[in-house]
Amino acid sequence: MKKLSEVFSNKDFRKLFMANITSQLGGLVGLTAFMYYILDRFTSQPAYASVTELMYSVPTLAVFLFVGVAADRLDRQKIAYTCNWVAAFSSLCLLVAVAIGWMPLIFFILFLRSAVLKFFFPAEQGLMQGILKKDEYTIAAGLNQFVNSIFMLFGNALGIFVYWTLGIYGAILIDAGALLIGSLLIKLTPLSENIRMPNGEHRIQDLNLKIVWQDFKRGFTYILNNKLLLALIYGFIAFGVVNGGFSVMQVFILKYKLSPLNYEEMSIYLGIVFGSGILIGSLAASLLAQKVKLHKLIITGVLFVAIFTIAASFAATTAVFMVFYFFIALALPLINIAIGGWMPTIIAPEMMGRVQGWINPLMMLAQSITLGVITIGFPGVISIEAIFWLVGACFIVVGIYYSLVLPKLAKTSGETAKREAVVPAHEG
Numbered sequence: 001m002k003k004l005s006e007v008f009s010n011k012d013f014r015k016l017f018m019a020n021i022t023s024q025l026g027g028l029v030g031l032t033a034f035m036y037y038i039l040d041r042f043t044s045q046p047a048y049a050s051v052t053e054l055m056y057s058v059p060t061l062a063v064f065l066f067v068g069v070a071a072d073r074l075d076r077q078k079i080a081y082t083c084n085w086v087a088a089f090s091s092l093c094l095l096v097a098v099a100i101g102w103m104p105l106i107f108f109i110l111f112l113r114s115a116v117l118k119f120f121f122p123a124e125q126g127l128m129q130g131i132l133k134k135d136e137y138t139i140a141a142g143l144n145q146f147v148n149s150i151f152m153l154f155g156n157a158l159g160i161f162v163y164w165t166l167g168i169y170g171a172i173l174i175d176a177g178a179l180l181i182g183s184l185l186i187k188l189t190p191l192s193e194n195i196r197m198p199n200g201e202h203r204i205q206d207l208n209l210k211i212v213w214q215d216f217k218r219g220f221t222y223i224l225n226n227k228l229l230l231a232l233i234y235g236f237i238a239f240g241v242v243n244g245g246f247s248v249m250q251v252f253i254l255k256y257k258l259s260p261l262n263y264e265e266m267s268i269y270l271g272i273v274f275g276s277g278i279l280i281g282s283l284a285a286s287l288l289a290q291k292v293k294l295h296k297l298i299i300t301g302v303l304f305v306a307i308f309t310i311a312a313s314f315a316a317t318t319a320v321f322m323v324f325y326f327f328i329a330l331a332l333p334l335i336n337i338a339i340g341g342w343m344p345t346i347i348a349p350e351m352m353g354r355v356q357g358w359i360n361p362l363m364m365l366a367q368s369i370t371l372g373v374i375t376i377g378f379p380g381v382i383s384i385e386a387i388f389w390l391v392g393a394c395f396i397v398v399g400i401y402y403s404l405v406l407p408k409l410a411k412t413s414g415e416t417a418k419r420e421a422v423v424p425a426h427e428g
Contacts, residue, residue, distance in 0.1 A: 007139050012131045012189055019185035020124065021147055023084055026178020030091065031056075032159025033171030036264060037098075039255065048103070053247045054371045055107050059115035060364035068357015069215040071122035072350060073202045077191050079123040084183035086116045091176035098168055122356035129344045129352055130195030138294075138341025142286030142333075157268040198350045219354030228409040229346055229355070232339065235302075235402060236359055238394040240366025245391040247367075248374060250274075250325070253384050258318045266318055273322045277329025285333040294338040295406035299399055301334030306395030313388030 007013060035052060042048040060067075070079060090113035097105045132140055162171045193201070223230055250270060254263040288297060308327045315321035347355050370390075374382060 015189040019182040023182035026175040030175025033163035037168045055110035064361035068354040071353025076123040081183040081186040083120040088176040088179035122353045126352045137344045141340030235398040238398045240363035244367040244370025249387045274329045277326040281330040281333035285337040295410045297334045297338040301331045302399040304331035310392035313385040
């Protein structure tokens with residue numbers, strides 16, 4: 001609790017934290033409502049739900065070359081608040097597109113909105129890394145996971161409630177308003193130039209294609225030279241497949257197998273069950289992260305989730321499925337908190353953007369391919385159970401790989417960190 005209070009005593013962290021909460025809450029309400037709007041309007045065409053999810057992942061592949069470079073070369077604070085207000089404007093445009101009812105335009109606006117927001121995360125991560133101490137990263141990751149668990153507990157229900165009461169238009173307006181509030185909070189946070197621009201001041205005009213490509217390659221070289229980071233990223237590629245499956249499979253199994261007549265109501269209960277598991281798991285993982293080595297938490301969490309994901313595919317009733325999903329949720333924070341607290345300690349602040357510029361595209365490529373396969377194959381070729389098996393298999397592969405390589409690399413990384421604490425090494 002003492003460390004948690006120390007983190008919260010940082011007023012800059014509080015403002016960025018609240019901005020993140022506000023933006024996430026608005027997005028959760030808007031995107032949840034939109035998913036159910038699509039499922040209601042195109043009940044016999046589940047491919048539209050998968051395409052909607054694709055519009056959130058595919059844009060990464062369009063902007064990946066510039067995202068990390070922008071976060072490392074330009075003002076990270078300006079990038080973060082600009083992304084939010086541009087996304088808010090895109091949400092307002094989405095209102096018009098929904099009113100017209102032309103799906104290609106709706107998908108196009110979702111694509112642009114997502115492309116803009118891809119610049120937000122690397123910039124925001126860089127800001128958080130700059131305002132926190134090294135021993136506070138895991139605490140902050142646990143806090144973020146705790147908030148995410150609250151969103152999972154109530155967010156799905158809130159999104160559906162807003163959809164039922166205010167309709168899709170009200171949900172989109174809430175999304176836009178929340179993004180604007182988040183943008184204002186970020187803009188009003190006084191941050192030093194060293195935090196905002198760790199590589200010095202640059203203008204967007206300075207970022208010609210040659211510089212962008214050189215920085216992108218530098219990020220790749222940096223990853224290759226850091227064996228621990230490279231090993232984690234190998235796992236992230238499989239996590240991309242997992243994200244693609246998780247984004248649709250719980251809704252699909254309720255609508256097309258377990259509760260076709262009242263899947264929306266069951267989704268609310270599932271959200272409460274899943275959020276409860278995440279909440280309990282977040283509290284436990286935050287405590288364990290202070291006492292257990294982070295790589296052990298990751299490996300345990302990955303294998304635990306694998307078992308219950310595969311088991312969930314065999315659930316014959318909604319109640320049994322919810323029990324399995326609770327245990328999946330219980331283990332996920334072990335992975336998220338451990339990775340969230342570990343990554344900032346092994347990435348130099350001036351390279352955070354360029355590293356994220358590689359991680360996110362690799363994950364999103366895997367996620368987009370997975371969603372593409374689901375869009376084409378479900379339900380004709382791919383069964384809902386097969387999606388669960390695919391996700392579970394990916395977790396098993398990652399768990400085995402991490403078990404073989406992370407313990408040794410974590411030990412080597414710790415010894416290197418001790419040496420660098422005596423003679424710091426900075427990028428020239």
